[in-house]
Amino acid sequence: MLLPPDLVTPVLVVDQARLERNLRDMAASAAARGIRLRPHAKTHKTAQIARLQLDLGAIGLTVATIGEAERFADAGVADLFIAYPIWPSPARVNRLRALADRVRLRVAAESPAAAQRLAPLSHGASPPEILVEIDSGHHRTGVPPDRAGEVGLAAARAGLPVAGVFTFPGHGYAPGAREQAAAQEAAALAAAAAALHDAGCERSGGSTPTAQLTADPPPTELRPGVYVFNDAQQLELGVCRGDQIALAAAATVVSHQAPGRFVLDCGSKVIGADRQPWSTGFGRVLDRPGARIVALSEHHATITLPPGMALPDLGQVIAVVPNHVCNAVNLADELLVIRDGEVFDAWRVMARGANS
C-alpha cells in the first residue's frame, strides 16, 4: 500500500485497488458455489462500498442494528437483514414497521418471547420476514438447532413469515478453528432447517474466516463483513495475505527513546483496543512483518522491532493495520480512499455510531 505524501495523521486510508479485488473475489467465490451473498455492512458503514457490493451481485446487506438499517435505507439499499436478536420494545417495533414500509426487511428472532412481540408488524403492508438465530458453537446468542422450531412457531403464530435460520460461527475466530467451525455451522443450519420442517428455507451463515470454505451442505446465504478490508486478525488467522489488507491507519513516528522501540500517533481512539488472546499485539505494521505493537494508549502505539531492523525517523509516516477493522472504522468520520499513491476521494462513515 503506497501512502500519499503529506497525510494529516492519524487517519484511516483505504486502498481502492485492494478493496475492489477483495469485493470481486468474494463475489466470485459465492457465485461459483451458487450461494447468495449478503455482506455485513457493519464493517464499512459507507454508502459507496454498499453500492459496490450490490453492483457485484450481493442480494442485499446485513446490518447489526435498527439504526444501521435506517441509514442504509436512507442510502438507497432496498434489501436489509438485521442479524441481531433485538428486543422488540414498542419503540423498536415502530421503527421496524417504518423500515418494512421502505425496504424488503428481514429480522432476527432468538426466543419465542421476542417473536411474539413482533406480532404488531404482521398488520403492515409488507411484514418483515423472520430468521431464527441458532447457536452453531459460538455460544453467544441463538437457540440450539433442535429448538429452532419453537421460535419459528412463535413467529408464525405472531402472523409473520418465517424465511429460515441463521447463525454466526464466531468460534472460527481462533487459530486452526475455522474448518471445524464451518462444518459445525453447516450441520447446525441443516439441523435447524429440519427442526423448522422446511429443508428448503434460508440457511444463512458466514463470517470472513469461514465464508470461502467448502461446507456440506453449503449455506444458502453468506454474510461476511471484514473481507472488504481484512485486518490483522484475519492476517494472523491465515485468512488473508498481507497484500489483501485494504485499510490501514497512516500514523506518524512521534518518539523513539529506546533502542528498537518507537511510538506512533495512532492509539486506541484510532485503531481500537481489540486484542484477542492469540494476537501478537495491538495490530500489525504493514511493511514491517517482524514489528510488534506491544502497547497501546489512546494516542500512542508503542512498536518494538526485531534486532537489526532500522528505526524509522521521527516524522516518518507508517501504515498500521488494526486488529479488528470494524471497530477502527467505527471510530472514524471518514475514510480517505487512495489510488496509485494519491488521495482521490473521502467516504463518509455514514452509519458510524448507529448502535441503537
Add this chain to the structure above:
Amino acid sequence: MLLPPDLVTPVLVVDQARLERNLRDMAASAAARGIRLRPHAKTHKTAQIARLQLDLGAIGLTVATIGEAERFADAGVADLFIAYPIWPSPARVNRLRALADRVRLRVAAESPAAAQRLAPLSHGASPPEILVEIDSGHHRTGVPPDRAGEVGLAAARAGLPVAGVFTFPGHGYAPGAREQAAAQEAAALAAAAAALHDAGCERSGGSTPTAQLTADPPPTELRPGVYVFNDAQQLELGVCRGDQIALAAAATVVSHQAPGRFVLDCGSKVIGADRQPWSTGFGRVLDRPGARIVALSEHHATITLPPGMALPDLGQVIAVVPNHVCNAVNLADELLVIRDGEVFDAWRVMARGANS
C-alpha cells in the same frame, strides 16, 4: 445510579449528581494542597463539563491533540496545554500558530528535533510555551529527567519560552502500583526541573490513580482526566468507590440461553474493547458486583452471574460500567445526562474523533 424508564439502548448516561461531586472533590483536593488543576479533557470531550471544571477553579484544560485544542478553543476555553509529543510538520505548525493567536497555549516537546521545528512559532504575537515531556517510569514517551535540559535548550534556541516539565505516570495503572508511581513522578519532575536549572518551573503531573496521593515535592499542576466519570479500571484499582461511577452504558438484556449467563446489547462499539491483564472482564455491571463480562463482541456483552443470582428478564435495562471511560465516550455522539432518574439534558461529545 437510577436509570430513567424507556431509554433507547445502548446509550451512555451520565449521573449529574455524581459527576458534580467528583468534580468538586478533585478541585477541593488540589486546592487544599495548593496545586493547580488542569484536567485532561480527552475523557469527556464536552463543552459543558469543561465549563464546570473551569468554574470550579481549573486554570485551563489539557488536551491530547491539536484537533481537541481547536474544538475546545471554539467552545471558549482560553488556556490549553497539548500534552502530547506532536511531530511539528509544517501543517501542524500552522495550526498551532492559529491556536496561539486565540488562546494561551502550551505545547509539549520531547526531542530537540521536535523543539527546533517549533521555531517558526517564536515570531507570533504570543508564542506558545513549551513543556518538556519526561519519562517518570511509564516508558512510553518522554526523555529521562536528566536529559530535560537538552530539549529545553533546543526550545530556547528556537526562541520559545520554556515553562517547565511534565510527565504521565501511566505505570500507576496496575494493582498496588500507584503509590510508587506517584513517588517516582514527583522525584522525576524535581530532577527534570533541576536539569532545566529552574527549580521554580512548572512541574506538571497527574493521572486519576495518582492525583490525590501525597507526593514530595508535590507537582505544581495536576492533569487527571478519568476522575470526572471514573470507570471499571479505577474501581478495580481501588481508586474510586462504586458510588463515584458517574457514567454507564444503559443496555438491554437481549438473550439468555444458558443458566447464569445473559447477553446485553452493549458491545465494543459502545463501551470499547479495552481490557487490562488485571481486569476482571470487559467492564462491570453497576448493581451486580459479582457479575463478570466474560466476552465482548461489537454489539454483545456476555455476562456470567455467580451461583444463586437471579437472571434478569429479557428486555430489562441494566447499567454497565466501561473499563476505560475515555474510549467509551469517544464512541458516542452525545451523553444523556440524568438527574433523579430522569433525562434532563443531552451533551454533545463535540471533540469526538478529533484525533489529529
